[in-house]
Amino acid sequence: MQKDSEKIIYIVAEHFENIIKPVTYELVACACKIKKFYPANIRVIILGKETEKLSFEIARTTGLDVTAIEINELAFNNAQIYKDVLKELTEESHPSFVLFANTPHGLDVACGLSVRTGGACIAGVEGIDKIGETLCFRKQMFYGKINAHIAADSDTLIITVQPGTFGIYRPESQKPGSVETRKVQYSSEIMPVIVKRRSETLDSPISEAKVIVSAGNGIGERENLDLIYKLAGIFPGSAVGGSRILVDRGWLEYKQQIGLTGTQVAPELYIACGISGASQHLAGMKGSGFIVAINKDKGAAIFNESDICVVEDLKTFIPALIEEYEKESKA
């Protein structure tokens, strides 16, 4: 049996172009939450070609100890190298938990590590609690309508943390953590990787708008987008956005996409029309000042995140709202 003082929680830092991604600090917040139920030492692992600047930055801002693994062959975030190196590290030091961000990269590496080490992997974790004596990891299911509390029986439990759910960690102590640097040579053949920006820009009117009227799958037919634009028309300083599914269909432009993979917005007023409200979308708008949701599905998850809930079909409600507005403004 390991003593508490020997138990380890690993956090695998995400970084890109020599910048620590904010989600890394959300992983720290998650690790601290685990630590409340499960006393252990938290250590941040960072892999990269050059890690000095980043590893000291993490040690300084979090007060946590950092292991930096420098791999000359590591261009971008090559998942193959991450999996191989982290497998060795895991088998050497038997961490109780390994935390990744639930991003395309984090998920890929987490699944690989899970199969290679035989450690269970729970993806998209948004919360931690104890049910009886069992430590459980909360994740959304069924379009955000249900929370599942999942437990695993595993020597090493691998977790991917849903970005935008744990908040950013603020350290209690000002004392920086230590940094241990290792150099690893990677000799296997590597899958070539190139990273480029999407051709469309994200320079979008929705990031500046005071009011956003946003459409989701619930609008039904494409013609109903007209209603969304008409509704936006009654608010000064407004813009129209929407969820990914409408962008996929080509009904909206990519720069209008709100959510984790689109633009993240925080207008004074957000009107969600026919949006179900899964965490991918919520992460892009939950900082909004005042949220109104219109959805005919009374169980839609968006209502949990709203100040005002209108359980109506938007095809009848929005015309009624516009008619009422026109009547008022003439009076």
Place this chain on the structure above:
Amino acid sequence: MKILVCIKPVPDSESEIAIDDSKSWIKEINLFRMNRFDEFALEEALSIKDRDKNVKIDVISVGSAASKDVIKRALGMGADSGILIYTEDPGYISPYMTAGYIASYVKEKSYDIIFTGVMSEDYMHGQVGPFIAEMLGRPCASFVVKQEILYDSKCVYAEREIDGGLIEAVQVSLPAVFTIHSGINKPRYPSLSNMLRAGRTEIEIIDSNLISFPVLKQKIMLLTVPEKRREGVVLSGSVKEKAARLLHILSEKAFIN
């Protein structure tokens, strides 16, 4: 070339989801459709077949009766044959289990490409594809938004959507696994002639009890309904009354003049 597409049925986003008496799973749902991400994955395979008639597409699903229906739909869209790994228990099957069943089946076969949707809309794990790849020791590109087969080099050029509007371009040697993101194509509807053929096509059914692999222990202890994180005032009355009330609230808050 042989392609395997992994598909699953999901309830629609507007379905009523209620927790059952065990508190660890949901009450039975009757209406399912094909996971939207899997439709994109299947369409990607079909478009390869459109260009090369020698391509054979199998679809596979792990589940029970509802899986049969989505396999039939996939055949109607143009897949050649369907495999169902039958599980009697309609409850939760973890992504590790699903991947384990599929990988066990694939081990005996010779698929050049395995496509999955990037995640299922209902469980939202996004793990089945990467798990299958790892279990088979094959490379994987996830969150793919564009792909092209490079026949000369037996590779696939794939573009993955990573964070913040970034695209990662990779060259993956076949055989390999790809998880397909939404928006990559416009999935076709089933055609009448294919649906008629689908009606006659026998689905290969494999009893999941006959498949064994090392299991990782993970289970749902409890389901709960998410808490409200804002006030969530529900407007009442007729449509007209609700409209008037909302307008009043919005003008009080000076969002409209």
